[in-house]
Amino acid sequence: MDFTICPATLDDCKDISRMILELAEHEKVLDQIKVTQEDLEKDGFIKNPFFHGVVVEVPDEHRSKEGHTKVGYALYFYSYSSWKGRAVYMEDLYVMPEFRGKGIGKALMSKVAQMGLAAGCSLLNFCVLDWNKPSLDFYLSQGCLNTTADMGYQFMRCEGVALEKLAKGGT
Amino acid sequence: MDFTICPATLDDCKDISRMILELAEHEKVLDQIKVTQEDLEKDGFIKNPFFHGVVVEVPDEHRSKEGHTKVGYALYFYSYSSWKGRAVYMEDLYVMPEFRGKGIGKALMSKVAQMGLAAGCSLLNFCVLDWNKPSLDFYLSQGCLNTTADMGYQFMRCEGVALEKLAKGGT
Structure with missing residues (x-):
């Protein structure tokens, strides 16, 4: 299946928020989730953002049962090791269940690794x-x-x- | 003993680097340390820094055996939880052995907690x-x-x- 992975934009926050809740519902921790779409918008898209994201999109003909084309995401932020210097931390990696087994998760993680290396990081933590x-x-x-x-x-x-x-x- | 805790400046990188090496030597992992004073200067004091720091200073009359007045530090960076939002991560907390047992470590950690709360964080991780x-x-x-x-x-x-x-x- 074709898919593309792009840096998350403000417009993706609605889909990311939906998928955070999907994952939490599956893990039965829905009551733990305090982060809303609005939080993602204001925490990730400001001058010194608290996180960055990447989002997977599939072509319209492969959209999910509910009609979604954004079917996975990863969140990450830059961090630091006092031993090894610049590092990147992957906070979340999620692919909707019906899109698993197609290499999308690995491609998302690969993208985070690329972003880290491009920023001079020598470690990826999660x-x-x-x-x-x-x-x-x-x-x-x-x-x-x-x-x-x-x-x-x-x-x-x-x-x-x-x-x-x-x-x-x-x- | 009197001590003050201040945000780390470019001038503190020499002392922070010295203390990173002291700690590593004590833990016998000196060969693991890739971070130099120059790395700290260029990674922590740029427009989007990879970390922030706080440093403990004691009055000159209480300086260490080797003549140091900067006797401890903590490094931290802002991070994110997809469940709970803004978070702060404490990467390192160190007090020179001869200055331990005086509440300096707790005061350093308290300062990191203050910085986190002031930035809207609801979690401190380490x-x-x-x-x-x-x-x-x-x-x-x-x-x-x-x-x-x-x-x-x-x-x-x-x-x-x-x-x-x-x-x-x-x-």
Whole structure:
């Protein structure tokens, strides 16, 4: 199947928001999603954007059952390693279920890698859930390293009341 | 002990580079460090910087054995969660050994949390090594969540030949 991958524009935020919700519904975490189409518009398309995106589009004759031609996306942002310098972090990689198995996911990830290399990055980082065995196996097959399994990296999060307390000096 | 925490400037890159190397030497990973003072200068102090930093300074009378008054730093960058929106990632948090136990580390992390909240972030993310029990315990005591232990997040990395292959379409 033909498909094209382009940098996300303001007009893509509606489709990206729809797909974020689709993925969350599938994973039964819909109540966790705070990000709206408007958030994506104002966080990704400002002078110093918090993220960048790439979107997959299929020709109209291959549109989804519901009539969508934007059928996948990846979000990424630039980051930094104090060991290795410029890095790119892939936050999300999604392809609608009926479009899987056609190499679209790999093409999306490849695009993020290209963007990273073009910006002078020597690392691509991302997270995957340990129970998502097909994804984990795919990433390992591409030569990615699981720094949690191999080196003990624990991914930590501070949010809500804990983050506010921390900003006030911690407990 | 009195200390001040300020946003890192171009002039701080020499001290930050020194402390990155100190930490790496302590962890016996000196051969892993590719980042130089010049890299920090050109990656952190451009129009769209790859990172931001904060630096701790002590008064001259409390300078280190080697004569340093910049005795700790944190690096951070803004990031994004497709669930929760704007986030800040703390890449590094370091205090020189002779200045530990005085609340400087907590104050540095507090400053990063403040910067994140001021930029509209609702999450602070970072990694810690599982064998670094004192640090892990400290973060947990501050209300941070270990998403690896609790939810199965694996932190993945792609670099070198694997990254170049991926950018060319993957294997």
